[in-house]
Amino acid sequence: MATVIDVQGISKQFKIHHGRHQSLKERLLHPKSGTTELFNALEDINFKVDSNETVGLVGHNGSGKSTLLKCICGVLQPSSGTIRLRGSLAALLELGAGFQTELSGRDNVYLYGAMLGFSKKMVDTIFDDVVDFSEIEQFIDTQVKFYSSGMYVRLAFAVAVNVDPDILVVDEVLAVGDERFQAKCIDRIKTFQDEGRSILLVTHNADQVRTICDRAIVLENGRMIADGPTHESLRVFREHMMDSATEHDHSGALANISIDSITSPSGSFDVRSGASMHFDVNITSHHAYSGNFVMEIFTRGGLLVSRSDAKGSPVNLTPGANCVGVDLEQIPLLDGVYDINVGILDPRGNTVMAWREQAASMQVTYDGREGGLVELGASIRQR
Amino acid sequence: MSARASLVTRLRNLWSRRELLTSLISSDIRIKYKNSALGIVWSMLTPALFIAIYFVVFSLFLKNGIPNFVIYLFSAMVVWNLFQSSLNSATGVIVVRAGLVKKVSFPREILALANVGASVVYFVIQLAVLGLVLAITGHAPAWSFLWLVPIAFLALYFFTAALAIVMSAVTVYLRDMEHFMVIILQLWFFMSPVVYSYENSIVPQLHRHGVAWIHWIYLLNPITLIMLTFQRVFYVTTTVAATHTTPVLNILPTWPMSTYLYMNLGLLAVMVLLFLGAEVIFGRLEGNFESEL
Numbered sequence: 001m002a003t004v005i006d007v008q009g010i011s012k013q014f015k016i017h018h019g020r021h022q023s024l025k026e027r028l029l030h031p032k033s034g035t036t037e038l039f040n041a042l043e044d045i046n047f048k049v050d051s052n053e054t055v056g057l058v059g060h061n062g063s064g065k066s067t068l069l070k071c072i073c074g075v076l077q078p079s080s081g082t083i084r085l086r087g088s089l090a091a092l093l094e095l096g097a098g099f100q101t102e103l104s105g106r107d108n109v110y111l112y113g114a115m116l117g118f119s120k121k122m123v124d125t126i127f128d129d130v131v132d133f134s135e136i137e138q139f140i141d142t143q144v145k146f147y148s149s150g151m152y153v154r155l156a157f158a159v160a161v162n163v164d165p166d167i168l169v170v171d172e173v174l175a176v177g178d179e180r181f182q183a184k185c186i187d188r189i190k191t192f193q194d195e196g197r198s199i200l201l202v203t204h205n206a207d208q209v210r211t212i213c214d215r216a217i218v219l220e221n222g223r224m225i226a227d228g229p230t231h232e233s234l235r236v237f238r239e240h241m242m243d244s245a246t247e248h249d250h251s252g253a254l255a256n257i258s259i260d261s262i263t264s265p266s267g268s269f270d271v272r273s274g275a276s277m278h279f280d281v282n283i284t285s286h287h288a289y290s291g292n293f294v295m296e297i298f299t300r301g302g303l304l305v306s307r308s309d310a311k312g313s314p315v316n317l318t319p320g321a322n323c324v325g326v327d328l329e330q331i332p333l334l335d336g337v338y339d340i341n342v343g344i345l346d347p348r349g350n351t352v353m354a355w356r357e358q359a360a361s362m363q364v365t366y367d368g369r370e371g372g373l374v375e376l377g378a379s380i381r382q383r
Numbered sequence: 384m385s386a387r388a389s390l391v392t393r394l395r396n397l398w399s400r401r402e403l404l405t406s407l408i409s410s411d412i413r414i415k416y417k418n419s420a421l422g423i424v425w426s427m428l429t430p431a432l433f434i435a436i437y438f439v440v441f442s443l444f445l446k447n448g449i450p451n452f453v454i455y456l457f458s459a460m461v462v463w464n465l466f467q468s469s470l471n472s473a474t475g476v477i478v479v480r481a482g483l484v485k486k487v488s489f490p491r492e493i494l495a496l497a498n499v500g501a502s503v504v505y506f507v508i509q510l511a512v513l514g515l516v517l518a519i520t521g522h523a524p525a526w527s528f529l530w531l532v533p534i535a536f537l538a539l540y541f542f543t544a545a546l547a548i549v550m551s552a553v554t555v556y557l558r559d560m561e562h563f564m565v566i567i568l569q570l571w572f573f574m575s576p577v578v579y580s581y582e583n584s585i586v587p588q589l590h591r592h593g594v595a596w597i598h599w600i601y602l603l604n605p606i607t608l609i610m611l612t613f614q615r616v617f618y619v620t621t622t623v624a625a626t627h628t629t630p631v632l633n634i635l636p637t638w639p640m641s642t643y644l645y646m647n648l649g650l651l652a653v654m655v656l657l658f659l660g661a662e663v664i665f666g667r668l669e670g671n672f673e674s675e676l
Contacts, residue, residue, distance in 0.1 A: 014674050070673075074488035077670050097486035102414040114406040115487050143417075 002086065004167055004198045005049040005072060010081035012042040012067055012222075041067045042078070042222045051086075051166075054189075054199040056209035056230065058237050059219035065202050068219065069171055072200070087166025090116050092157065099156065101145035105136060108144050109159055118163045126162045133184075134158035154181060161188050168192060171202045186212070206234050210302035231302050231339070235357040238341075256286035257317065257344055259356040273366035273375060274330055281324045281342050283354070285317040289344075291353055293324055296341040297362075305338065305373065314347055332374045335366045393662050396490050403489060407497035411472075412504060426505040427512050430464055441578045449580055449634060450623060454522055457513050458617040459577040459610040465506040466543050466606060467568055472498040473547035474554050475561045481676040491672070492665050495551040499544050513617060528616045528640060534647045535612040541654035542605050545661035552668035555675050575606045576614075582621075582633035608650055611635060612643055 016037045042064045049055050059065045070076040072083055073091040098115040099108050109130055113123035123130075131137050134155045136147075144152065161168070170189070189212060192199060201212060209216050209230060216233035218226040218240070226236035264279040271277045281293075293310040315324055326342075340362060343355035368375060388396070416422040434456050442452040449455050473495040477484055480494055517524060554560040576585070586598050602608060615621070615635055623632040638646075 015671070016674075070485075075484075075486060076673055091488070097483055100410050100414055102417050103410055107410060107413070111406050111410050114403040115483075115489060117400070117403075117489070119402050120406075 002051045003048045003084075004051050004086045005047075005200065006082075006084040007045055007047050007068075007072065008082050008084075010042055010045040010068070010071055010078045010083060011040070012064075012071060012076065013079045014039045014041050040222050042071070045081070045219075045224055047217055047224070047227055049167075049198050049200060051198050052193075052196045053215060054193055054201065054213045056213035056216040056233075057200060057202040057219065058204060058206065058209055058216055058233070060204055060241065062221075063219040064222040065219050066171060067222075069169060069200070069202050073169055085167065088117065088164075089167040089169060090160045090163055090165035091169040092160050092171060099144050099152070102143060104143055105140040105147070105155055108155070109140075112156065112159045113163055116160065116163055116165075122163065126164070130155075130158045130162045133162060133188075135181075150178070150181075157185060161185075161192070165197070167198045167200070169200045169202075206237065207304060209234065210298070210304070231298070231300065231358075234302070238355060238357040241352075241355075257289060257354040258284050259342060259344070259354050259359065260284055262340065262342065262356075262360040264360075269360050270363045270365070271331055273333060273335070273364050273368065277328045277331055277362070279326055279360065281326065281359070283317060283322045283324060283344070285319060285322055287319050289317040289353070290314045291317070291347055292345045294343045294345055295326060298339045298341070299373070300337050300339065303373075305333065309345075315344070317344075331364060332376070333364045333366070334368075334370060334373060334375060336364055338362045338364060388666065390659060390663055390666070393490065393666055397493065397496075397662075400490055400493060404493050404497055404500060407493060408500040408504065411497055411501040415501070423508075426508055430460055430509055431512075434460055437578050447579060447583075448629070448632060449583070450620070451520075451522065451618070454513075454516065454520070455580075455614060455618045455634070456577065457516065458613045459575070461506060461509045461513060462539060462606065462610050462613050463572060463575065463577055464509060465502050465539060467572070468505065469499040469502040469543045469547050470550060470564060470568060472501070474550045474564045477551045477555050477672065478558065478561075478676065484672060485676060491669055492548045492551070492662070495547040496544060499540070499547050502543075503540065517617065523619070524617050525615060525619045528612075528643065531612050531640075531643055531647055532616055534644075534651055535609045538605065538647060538651040538654045539609045541651070541658040545654065545658040548658075548661045548665050552665045552672075555668070555672055571604075571606070574601075574604055576610055580634045581607065581611060582635055586633075605650055605654065608646055612647055615643060 016039050045068060047055075057065045057068065067076065069091075071078045072085070073089065075091075098112045100111060103111065106127075109127060110120060110123050114120070131140055134151070134157070136151050136155060139147065139151065144155075147155070168189070189199060189201075193212075199212075201209065203209060213230050215228065216226070216230045216237075217224060218233050218237045220240050225240060226233040260282045262279050262281050264277070269277075269279070291314055293315045294307065295309070296307045297305045299305060315322075338361065339358045340360045341355070341357050342359050344353040345351065346353060366375070370376070370378070412423070416425060419425060421428065434453060437456055438453055441447050442449070476494045476498055477491060484491055484494075516522075550560060550564065579585075581601075585601050590598070618635070621633070621635040621637045623629075623634065625631045
């Protein structure tokens with residue numbers, strides 16, 4: 001398989017100016033005023049993306065993922081290291097960044113196409129598809145300044161995905177338009193995958209990475225902390241999120257709760273489909289805390305099967321060891337291994353107080369005839 | 384994509400994105416006149432009005448004595464308008480399009496070159512109008528000198544493009560440049576032979592100080608030679624013979640065609656080198672755009 005993106009030893013330093021003057025007079029008068037500090041936005045990043053691969057780039061705000069993306073797209077020059085690309089690249093960094101609001105949608109399609117490096121002839125051939133995809137036929141000759149923000153980004157997205165790039169780079173832009181249009185975008189990305197092209201997706205939405213990506217790279221403070229199959233990388237990502245949340249927690253509440261283990265009375269997490277299951281979550285808390293308990297079940301492929309919580313009745317943790325019992329009646333899942341994540345959230349559900357990714361793995365065996373994920377007990381007969 | 388691309392790579396990138404350049408030029412022009420009733424007519428109307436003003440001031444009020452002064456003005460104004468409108472728009476262009484510069488990858492100097500390109504389009508329109516004026520007034524150009532125009536134009540293009548590229552990058556670091564440029568251009572205008580004559584006003588004034596070679600300093604302004612060439616071609620008259628009321632009036636240098644040719648070719652060569660130098664400077668400056676925009 002051919003490597004289409006080859007990132008070798010990329011580092012990027014930014015100069016941060018403190019109180020420097022930007023006008024000529026002030027610079028002449030105070031040539032040395034202000035201090036400059038070097039900030040390492042990226043440190044020694046190495047990875048490759050093969051053709052036919054969809055890679056997620058995750059990290060929370062300020063982790064350097066956008067900087068890395070800009071280096072790959074050529075918007076930024078890395079301080080050191082090399083990036084090699086094979087084939088054409090279309091970047092959805094900020095939809096509609098190249099739009100001229102005074103011009104019509106039609107003119108902007110051509111301008112944006114040229115901006116992405118595609119010839120007028122190529123844009124001619126895809127013009128109808130673009131208009132079709134963006135669903136703004138009626139307004140294509142209207143000045144873009146009269147577009148709603150939804151129309152604006154839809155048009156930009158339509159151009160970028162229709163120009164047929166070999167590599168598509170997407171940065172947090174899948175939150176475009178209404179739900180139906182989003183589904184269409186995801187659909188388009190899937191087609192892309194099927195056609196054997198490469199996609200680099202940047203997001204902090206873990207669910208999106210799970211559904212789309214084969215592989216995920218996790219960045220933290222400009223360094224790569226994980227590069228592997230999606231679910232493993234995401235586990236690292238969540239654990240790091242917890243760690244850094246603990247570091248930034250000044251009230252000290254977070255450090256005080258930890259999820260130690262999940263145990264099952266039978267000692268095993270093997271279960272037959274349709275049977276019930278019980279397990280205990282052992283939590284140590286250093287002080288009394290009343291919060292919400294959350295449990296997620298994922299397939300190995302990274303699909304969220306179920307998320308449930310105890311919102312109606314908060315769990316009351318007492319100082320010392322606590323145990324939260326979870327009962328699953330009649331597990332309708334089919335054959336497979338399912339990962340269980342558990343966590344404690346604050347009562348409003350905004351802050352994660354403790355989290356355990358892949359706390360346990362449940363092995364389900366099923367000997368019925370249904371296929372897929374769940375048994376619905378469907379009976380089919382002719383009337 | 385290593386840290387800094389070589390000059391050859393830069394030029395090759397630039398050439399490969401020429402379609403973007405034409406798109407940007409056409410969108411520039413369309414945006415400029417989008418919501419105005421007269422549209423692109425303004426690209427002719429504005430210079431015409433300026434010529435009218437200069438004519439009234441310098442020919443009627445100050446009586447500079449240059450015959451057919453409108454054609455004299457027009458021949459130099461086409462040159463000046465290209466230079467001035469390019470620099471006026473290109474100086475701040477990277478700052479203005481910061482959103483684009485920070486999000487989309489393309490050779491950034493294309494933004495400045497697009498402004499120059501739009502000015503070239505207006506230049507061509509104005510040149511056509513000049514031709515029309517010559518035809519209507521029956522003022523014949525110096526046909527044998529006509530082929531000097533493309534050479535002088537190329538020199539003008541490369542000079543304007545070089546300055547536009549450098550100024551667009553410098554302005555990112557020194558925002559004052561935009562304001563500074565207005566003054567510089569005003570000064571530059573009066574340092575070039577548009578509203579007065581080189582032979583009549585500059586040469587004798589400088590020679591009065593007793594140094595014969597000093598007028599060459601004035602010719603160091605590349606715009607001067609280009610304007611002299613345009614005036615020689617379209618205005619033609621170098622010397623007005625004395626009458627019993629007026630002395631001899633020297634308007635343009637009486638150089639033979641070969642002098643014009645060699646000087647223009649020399650200038651073109653220097654301007655191409657200047658353009659390459661501008662590309663190198665731009666390449667050095669653009670590395671830090673991100674942290675300044």
